[in-house]
Amino acid sequence: MAIYVILALDVLNGISSLFLLCLGLAIIFGMMKIINLAHGEFIMLGAYATVISANAGVNIWIAMLVVAPVFVGIVGLVIERCLIRFLYGRLVDSMLATWGLSLLIIGIITTIYGNTQQGVPTPLGGFSIGSYQSSYYTLFLALMAAVMMAIVYGVMRFTRFGLVARATMQNPAMAATLGVNPARVYMSTFALGAAVTGLAGGLLAPVSGITPGMGGAYVAKAFMTVVGGGAAILSGTMSAASLFGSVNQVAAYFTTPVYGEVIVFTTAIVLIRLLPQGISGRFFKGNL
Amino acid sequence: MPRHYRLAAQTVAVLMAIVAIALVPGVIELFALMQLTLFAAMAVLALSLAFIWGFGGILSFGQTAFFGLGGYAYAVAAINFQDSTPAILLAIVIPALFAAILGYFIFFGRISDVYLGVITLTVTLILFNSVNSTSGDAYKIGTALLGGFNGMPSVPTFNMPFDPSTVLSPEQSWWTTAGVLLAVFLMLRLLLALPAGRIIVAVRENEVRASLLGYDPRLVKCLTFILGGAIAGLAGALYVNWGAFVSPTIFSLSLSAEIIIWITVGGLGTLLGPIIGCVVIEYIVAYIGSQQLLNANLVLGAVLVIFVLLLPKGLVPTARDLVMRLIPDSKPKTNGPSVQSAAAPHAAGAE
Incomplete structure (x- = not known):
């Protein structure tokens, strides 16, 4: 019996960490149709900021x-001003540039802090x-995922x-005709997405190993x-994170962690084939 | 008349390339020759993506899937048969079959753009993870142990066709690899000059218009993808022949990224550009590896960002435009087949 409670906790953990990991990317992709391939490095920068400041004595x-x-929000702001704003509407170029950016960030961090x-x-x-x-931190992560969901929903809706x-x-x-400056909105959205990622x-x-390449x-x-979640930021990301998180944990429990990953990737491919607009494109049209 | 000049110029260029390939081993040291052999193998890989991305409009983030499959297919077959001739054939056929299945799945499902990127990326990760976990005696094909993350050491290198006792020397390996590179380059050039190649470019430019003219864009893209997969598989066999070793890092995302960087630097929509980009970037990476000051990721990342922002066309098209501006009357002379100068290769994929 206890093993199933643990498995359920693992599934909860998988879903909430996946949701937290994706939310920033979903905000940026959902709002601006920019695929930020430096997303993993934003996560890495957040982890480094935490570890370095904690080791320096910060609570x-x-x-x-x-x-x-x-910290990551500020980095995101700078990157948006210097790089991303030239690439709106150029999907492929933005993917290439952010991929280059990710290599650049990995290189900088390796040069400064080593491997x-x-x-x-x-x-x-x-x-x-x-x-x-099990650890209370698992429950805390789930709580944080719920809090983040509530905050994003509240901000976007109210x-x-x-x-x-x-x-x-x-x-x-x-x-823009009604007096909004889209460039400004994009800038703040990108910084917001970066901050959430951080x-x-x-x-x-x-709970993870800290290396410059961890973002990969x-x-x-x-x-x-x-992408599996589709255009709706919250409902799409939440449903895709729930699906992939539980598939990953359950498959890893019954096979090995490696095959768990393989199975979740295969699920993703099949899902994209069946629902090319993502889950939210099919089931939660027009939702947030 | 210009047509004749152009043909003559191209013939001279090809002859010069053949002479250069033949003479190089006599001029440079063995170490440099081995390095050039590696670059040539990588350049074949660059050509495979240059073809499907630059001319087919298919941006695959996982071209290393086929490269790795080719490498593994070659290694497994070469260990089992102890003869490289059927192994090279398998290294072409297996990735092509895999590309056919994947291409059918992607293109006949009308999946495009971002989704194509996600799928090719995840397929590469699946292969990487699966192969990585195959260590131990349980995982073997015939007599070949897959070896998991340790890879497969001492893979037999190329031998004379159907004569396993005569193994190629480094010089002969270079002639083979560079010869394959030249042959693949010429084959792709020929294909692009034929009506079939025009159809591929037409589909890239405008799928709807191409289908209204009676061509099936799904089939055309699928076939393009398969040819790209076959070439990448061949490159994998050449790569394994170079190092006599294959490990799961052959599937790695960083190599996938490097191919894209070669093409962005060299020039999308050309065949020569990616080869130049590949050699230049690989040379820089090898040079960086030999010193401590700069990190390879840092330089590659900076190069990619700078090229996307400031020189999005890449080296070769920029140079060609410069030359054409300097000599106003020589327009058709310096230009290859007209498909080569097709403008805005990005647009088709991005629409």
Whole structure:
């Protein structure tokens, strides 16, 4: 019995970390149709910001929840101004440029900090179910995923910024006619997406290995989840993250972690073949 | 008359290339020759993506899937048969079959753009993960152990056709690899000059118009993709022949990225550009590996960003435009077949 509770916790963990990982990419892709292939490196920067500030004596919670998103948000802002803004509407070029950017960031971090980085211990300790151990941090990640979902929903649905952002997403020309500056909206959305990604990196820093190349492990998964989810930021990402997260954990439980990954990638390919517009293109049309 | 001049100029260029390939081993040291052999093998890989992306409009993020499959197919077959002749054939046929299945799935499902990128990327990851986990005695094909992340060492290198006892020397390996590169280049040039090649470019330019003219874009793209996969598989066999070793890193995403960088630097929509881009970039990477100051990722990333932003056409088309501006009357002379100068190759894929 206890093993199933643990499995359920694993599934919850898989879903919530995947959701956190993808949300930033989904915001950027959903709003601006830019595929940010440097997404994995934004996660890596968030993790580095957390680990370095925590090792320098900053409280771990502040390092995770404040330093990481603020730092990556600023980096995102700079990158948008210097690079991304020239590439709107050029999907392939933006993919190439952000891929180059990802290599560049990996190179810079390797040059500065070398190939390894001391991690931080997982806060909050653990609890046991039957003869199995689990950690409270898993539950905290799920809580954070729920909080992030609520925040993004609230901002997009009930604030003026959210209204303007959604209007720009639907019809930039019309929004511009009504006095909105689309360039400004894109800029802040990109920075916001980067900040959310940095937060995800910070939250995952205690439970993952910190290396300059760590982003590579995430970017394909995030990319696939966002595309599988379709255009709707929240419902799409949430449904795709739930599907892929649970498939991954359950398959990994019954086979090996490696085949778990293989099975989840295969699921993604079949899903894209069956629903070329993504899950939300079919089931949650017009939702957020 | 210009047509004759052009043909003559091209013949002279090809003859010069053949002479250069033949004479190089006598001029340079063995180490440099081995490096050139590697570059030539990589250049074949560059040609495969240059063809499907630049002329077919299919941006595959996972061209290394076919490269790796070709390499593994060659290694497994060469160990089992102890003869490279059927192994090379298998290294072409197996990736082509895989490309046919994948291409059928992608193009007949009318999946495009971003989704194509995701699928090719994930397929590469699937292969990487699967092959990576095949260590141990349980995973063997015939007598060949797959070896998981350790790879397969001491793969037999090329021998004379149907004569396993005569293994090629490094010089002969170079002639083979460079000869294959030249042959693939000429074959693709010929194909693009034929009506079949025009149809491929027409589909890239405008799928709807091509289908209204009676061609099936799905079939055309699928066939283009298969040819690209076959060439990439051949490149994989050449690569394994160079190092006598194959490991799962052959499927890695960073290599996929490098191919795209070669093409972006050399010039999308040309065949010569990607070869030049490949040799230049690989030379830079090899040079960076020999010193400590700069990191290879940093340089590659910077190069890619700079080219996308400032020189999006790439080296060869930019140089060609410059030459044409300097000599106003020589328009058809310096230009290859007219498909080569097709403008805005990005547009078709991005629409």
